[in-house]
Amino acid sequence: MPTSTASEIRDFADELADRVRAASAARTPLRIVGGDTKAFYGRAVGGERLDVSGYAGVVDYEPSELVITTRAGTRIKEIEALLARQNQRLAFEPPVLGSDSTLGGVVAAGLAGPRRPFAGAVRDSVLGVTVLGGKGEALRFGGTVFKNVAGFDGFRLMAGALGCLGVLLEVSLRVAPIPASELSRSFDLSWPAAQAWITTLMRRPLPLSGVAHDGERLHLRLSGPSAAVAAAAAEFGGEETPAVFWEDLRHRRTGSLGAPRLWRLSVPRTAALNDLPGPAIRDWGGAEIWLDSDAPAERIRTFAAEAGGHATLYRGAGPGEAVFSPLPPGLFALHKRLKAAFDPAGVFNPGRMYEGL
Amino acid sequence: MLDQFDIALDPMFPPVDRGRLISALSEVLPAGALVTKTEGMRVYESDGLAAYRGLPAVVALPRDTGEVRAVLRTCARLGVPVVARGAGTGLSGGALPSPGCVLLSLSRMSRILAIDPDARTARVQPGVRNLAISEAAAPYGLFYAPDPSSQLACSIGGNVAENAGGVHCLKYGLTVHNLQALEIMTLEGEGLTLGGEALDAPGFDLMALMTGSEGLLAVVTEVTVRLLPSPSHAQVMLAAFADVRQAGEAVAAIIAAGIIPAGLEMMDRLALTAAEEHTHAGYPTDAAAILLCELDGAEDDIAEELERVAAICEAAGAVQVRVARDESERQLFWAGRKGAFPAMGRLAPDYYCIDGTIPRRRLPDVLEAIGRLSEEHGLAVANVFHAGDGNLHPLILYDANEDGGIERAEALGGKILELCVAMGGTITGEHGVGREKINQMCAQFGSAEIETFFAIKAAFDPAGLLNPGKAIPTPARCVEHGAMHVHAGKAPFAHLDRF
Numbered sequence: 064m065p066t067s068t069a070s071e072i073r074d075f076a077d078e079l080a081d082r083v084r085a086a087s088a089a090r091t092p093l094r095i096v097g098g099d100t101k102a103f104y105g106r107a108v109g110g111e112r113l114d115v116s117g118y119a120g121v122v123d124y125e126p127s128e129l130v131i132t133t134r135a136g137t138r139i140k141e142i143e144a145l146l147a148r149q150n151q152r153l154a155f156e157p158p159v160l161g162s163d164s165t166l167g168g169v170v171a172a173g174l175a176g177p178r179r180p181f182a183g184a185v186r187d188s189v190l191g192v193t194v195l196g197g198k199g200e201a202l203r204f205g206g207t208v209f210k211n212v213a214g215f216d217g218f219r220l221m222a223g224a225l226g227c228l229g230v231l232l233e234v235s236l237r238v239a240p241i242p243a244s245e246l247s248r249s250f251d252l253s254w255p256a257a258q259a260w261i262t263t264l265m266r267r268p269l270p271l272s273g274v275a276h277d278g279e280r281l282h283l284r285l286s287g288p289s290a291a292v293a294a295a296a297a298e299f300g301g302e303e304t305p306a307v308f309w310e311d312l313r314h315r316r317t318g319s320l321g322a323p324r325l326w327r328l329s330v331p332r333t334a335a336l337n338d339l340p341g342p343a344i345r346d347w348g349g350a351e352i353w354l355d356s357d358a359p360a361e362r363i364r365t366f367a368a369e370a371g372g373h374a375t376l377y378r379g380a381g382p383g384e385a386v387f388s389p390l391p392p393g394l395f396a397l398h399k400r401l402k403a404a405f406d407p408a409g410v411f412n413p414g415r416m417y418e419g420l
Numbered sequence: 421m422l423d424q425f426d427i428a429l430d431p432m433f434p435p436v437d438r439g440r441l442i443s444a445l446s447e448v449l450p451a452g453a454l455v456t457k458t459e460g461m462r463v464y465e466s467d468g469l470a471a472y473r474g475l476p477a478v479v480a481l482p483r484d485t486g487e488v489r490a491v492l493r494t495c496a497r498l499g500v501p502v503v504a505r506g507a508g509t510g511l512s513g514g515a516l517p518s519p520g521c522v523l524l525s526l527s528r529m530s531r532i533l534a535i536d537p538d539a540r541t542a543r544v545q546p547g548v549r550n551l552a553i554s555e556a557a558a559p560y561g562l563f564y565a566p567d568p569s570s571q572l573a574c575s576i577g578g579n580v581a582e583n584a585g586g587v588h589c590l591k592y593g594l595t596v597h598n599l600q601a602l603e604i605m606t607l608e609g610e611g612l613t614l615g616g617e618a619l620d621a622p623g624f625d626l627m628a629l630m631t632g633s634e635g636l637l638a639v640v641t642e643v644t645v646r647l648l649p650s651p652s653h654a655q656v657m658l659a660a661f662a663d664v665r666q667a668g669e670a671v672a673a674i675i676a677a678g679i680i681p682a683g684l685e686m687m688d689r690l691a692l693t694a695a696e697e698h699t700h701a702g703y704p705t706d707a708a709a710i711l712l713c714e715l716d717g718a719e720d721d722i723a724e725e726l727e728r729v730a731a732i733c734e735a736a737g738a739v740q741v742r743v744a745r746d747e748s749e750r751q752l753f754w755a756g757r758k759g760a761f762p763a764m765g766r767l768a769p770d771y772y773c774i775d776g777t778i779p780r781r782r783l784p785d786v787l788e789a790i791g792r793l794s795e796e797h798g799l800a801v802a803n804v805f806h807a808g809d810g811n812l813h814p815l816i817l818y819d820a821n822e823d824g825g826i827e828r829a830e831a832l833g834g835k836i837l838e839l840c841v842a843m844g845g846t847i848t849g850e851h852g853v854g855r856e857k858i859n860q861m862c863a864q865f866g867s868a869e870i871e872t873f874f875a876i877k878a879a880f881d882p883a884g885l886l887n888p889g890k891a892i893p894t895p896a897r898c899v900e901h902g903a904m905h906v907h908a909g910k911a912p913f914a915h916l917d918r919f
């Protein structure tokens with residue numbers, strides 16, 4: 064972990080704030096960067112690079128409180144290693160796409176791994192943030208306790224906002240104890256049949272923590288107290304799935320997840336989406352579909368929308384191409400007003416999420 | 421008292437002729453949708469914080485989204501403030517009518533629209549009672565997890581507006597963690613969908629922002645909640661302590677051991693004796709404090725975890741550890757806890773419920789400090805609270821008929837909240853800021869945050885007519901209140917400019 068002195072840290076924060084103020088005054092767009100491992104995600108942003116990765120270090124970690132506060136530039140790998148030593152982990156299992164990946168980037172991207180349907184999204188673990196607003200002022204929302212309803216939840220809003228609302232300086236996260244037992248099983252089941260079984264499983268109080276279909280087989284992961292996990296594993300049978308399957312899925316290394324043009328469909332788990340235009344890997348019990356397809360964007364978006372969801376061009380968007388499904392006009396107008404509330408000069412990652420935002 | 425709005429310190433709007441308002445509303449609403457007589461409006465004078473009172477200009481009782489739109493558009497056009505109200509069980513004066521407002525009661529919109537057991541969701545109107553959702557889901561083996569003690573009465577719309585919690589939130593999350601989609605309507609009468617049928621939606625997470633926004637951003641007109649499968653087994657343990665500190669230490673130790681109970685509640689002597697007299701739950705009235713620790717899941721796992729929890733409690737000094745004999749005793753233990761607030765009537769004519777949260781490890785010190793404050797102020801305080809979350813509920817006992825009674829209770833409450841902030845916690849864990857804690861907001865947030873909160877509000881509600889004077893203090897109020905913005909003795913980033 065970089066050992067910076069308190070005064071270095073302060074100087075760095077001052078410098079970031081000065082840069083934000085100067086950029087706002089000159090209306091110079093800033094491209095906020097942590098480890099820059101997810102530059103492919105979202106629309107391309109021009110502008111000056113604002114590197115936050117030097118603003119690193121653990122501020123406070125109290126294992127008995129299940130809370131960790133770190134500066135946003137802290138590498139996610141270091142955080143995970145620190146937690147693991149206390150038998151704890153991040154509930155949302157974020158994809159880590161390079162060793163330089165930082166917590167700030169993880170929170171801003173808002174991407175979660177296979178445990179998402181069972182343990183919550185990134186925003187469900189965020190307890191508080193300090194962000195630089197567009198005037199270079201440090202804003203602190205939330206705090207370090209789980210139950211906190213004072214003020215609007217500016218902190219949850221930062222998760223998945225792709226840095227369009229502010230520069231994350233510090234984040235407090237709720238962490239989870241590593242459960243006593245974890246087992247995985249796989250089954251030779253084609254998709255529609257697997258989906259029917261998933262539906263019945265999801266209605267039961269089972270210790271599921273991963274439900275994914277790799278195109279050929281259904282994989283179930285069970286985590287929790289030993290007796291519940293053992294009983295479910297015994298009931299299901301199947302073959303053992305190595306833990307690395309979940310690691311690969313989480314870090315987007317499985318099969319077609321490396322495709323140059325990759326779609327992420329977020330749909331109701333129970334939707335019938337059987338004739339997809341390309342090879343698909345289904346995570347989140349079927350609620351997240353990774354689709355390797357060159358089909359026209361319009362077709363894929365309509366497909367997802369008709370199923371009750373939306374489609375993101377996760378990787379491989381051409382210049383100027385939309386990445387996220389368009390918002391209805393009223394909602395988009397509200398997004399623009401909110402953006403202006405945090406970032407009046409529009410300097411934070413402009414256009415990364417949507418053109419004109 | 422804070423039920424008086426102040427033209428210098430609160431957002432105020434030019435008065436609108438009441439007759440004109442009533443006739444404008446009558447034109448767009450069916451007969452019977454308005455309450456205009458004073459006697460009829462009395463029930464809407466206050467919410468669960470009964471010490472605060474005020475009459476609205478008129479009460480509107482829409483039956484559907486179209487009627488909500490009609491009310492909002494009329495108010496937007498005339499410049500009349502709107503205060504939304506669910507069941508009126510809120511404890512922070514959030515639904516207190518502001519001067520000249522239209523009180524918009526959602527209580528008639530109380531239909532469960534759909535339960536989808538396969539998707540594990542329930543789509544309901546905002547006036548549906550919290551408990552009614554779990555009751556409707558029960559035949560499918562499902563339940564709605566957030567269970568405020570007021571769940572018999574409080575509405576899901578009010579739960580969303582407050583981000584309500586409950587006994588089960590330690591394990592299953594707060595309201596915000598159990599929502600799938602919201603239909604909201606802005607003051608201008610524009611309907612928006614936040615969230616959706618998928619696990620996430622494109623754009624900013626406005627569903628999270630809307631949750632806990634206390635009726636200041638928009639009116640919630642429909643809620644889709646997530647349902648969970650009911651656990652196969654549940655068991656509760658009662659641990660009794662001769663010293664409050666020890667009970668607090670046991671709470672921190674249980675969580676530190678990696679155990680996440682389905683519920684972990686604490687009651688001190690005053691609270692548990694009153695609850696015992698009220699419910700006859702079998703609590704040991706000679707204890708200084710008891711913990712109720714619920715574990716759910718597979719039977720063998722529960723048995724194993726109960727042993728670990730018992731060992732932790734004994735190590736912390738528990739004088740007695742008892743597992744409920746059977747399901748009916750388990751229910752009884754919880755009935756005592758759920759009836760603890762009403763039981764306070766036995767101790768004093770009135771009680772004032774405080775709602776701060778602190779880091780769990782501070783529990784022993786904070787409980788002791790509250791005891792000291794209670795002596796200094798000459799007012800008894802009973803504690804019954806969500807200990808596993810560090811969410812305190814000191815109940816200040818007082819007599820409203822005594823001269824200055826409520827003012828003294830408020831003064832003590834303010835001190836306790838400032839203590840929570842100083843300990844690294846927050847002034848409200850689940851009841852909301854409302855009108856009640858508006859001054860303490862100045863202790864927790866600085867002017868830059870408060871300015872941002874107003875900017876967020878303006879993005880939704882440019883005219884500022886939704887629930888004005890609640891939840892966010894004006895800068896003038898913070899100057900007047902004179903509170904310093906301090907976290908645990910030091911302002912964060914104190915060296916950075918604050919605007």
Ligand SMILES: Cc1cc2nc3c(=O)[nH]c(=O)nc-3n(C[C@H](O)[C@H](O)[C@H](O)COP(=O)(O)OP(=O)(O)OC[C@H]3O[C@@H](n4cnc5c(N)ncnc54)[C@H](O)[C@@H]3O)c2cc1C
Nearest residue numbers: 506507508509510514568569575577578581584585635640
């Ligand atoms: C005995 C007792 C025990 C309690 N226990 C708990 C507990 O364990 N946990 C907990 O969290 N709370 C608890 N509460 C507080 C209260 O029940 C909750 O805050 C509840 O969520 C309020 O719901 P309501 O329908 O009564 O809302 P109301 O009191 O009517 O309104 C609360 C706020 O929500 C706004 N609002 C209401 N409906 C809407 C809507 N449709 N759209 C927009 N804004 C709206 C109002 O303007 C107001 O600001 C308790 C209260 C009592 C009296």
